[in-house]
Amino acid sequence: MSRPTWINAVVLGAVVTLLTGCSTSKEKLLPHGPQTMLDVWDQGTVGSGGSAAGRQLLDARAELRRPVNAGSPLAENASYSRTAQNEIYSQFRRLPNPDLVMYVFPHLAGSDPAPVPGYTTVFPLYQRVQYAMPGERVEDY
Structure with missing residues (x-):
């Protein structure tokens, strides 16, 4: 049993398309130019400070920056700041709830009395x- 003509045409078209896609050369797809990776990097950083001189300036600024929490007034005053947790604990203190210890003596339990130690x-x-x-x-008197 032979296939219809239009199925043969579709299969032939798909094969030709696949072979054409695989026939592209690497040089056409990924052309090599005289630029180095540093040149590409400098072009990419033009918007954020210029070329090499701008990048050096950004690097110098990054070295001078300190973390926010290291020795800053914010970290020193954190214990005085109002947060939801310290507001609740400072206004509404827990009352003492002592534990009671109870000893249950040996006994018999159940409809058929079974001994319980x-x-x-x-x-x-x-x-x-x-x-x-x-x-x-809340303190003792």
Whole structure:
């Protein structure tokens, strides 16, 4: 059984297109010029300060820059700044919630009395964490 003529034409066109695409030379695709990589770099940095002299100036400025957090007044005054965390903790202090220790003596439990050995358990006095109102004293009297 032979294929229709138009399928043969499409297959032939695809093969010719693929072979034409592979026949391009490397020199035509990636031409080599007299420019070095440094020349290309200098052309790319024209907008940000000029050629080699502008790049040297930018490099010198970058060496003089210090990080924002190293010895700056911002880092020294960070403990005095208002943040959400220190606002909550400074205004609404947690009230003490002591742990209670309870010893459960050995006993029998269940519908068929099974022996349960004695054990110790720890639980907080209050079910939820309680907070003091602003200005309320939380230290011991």
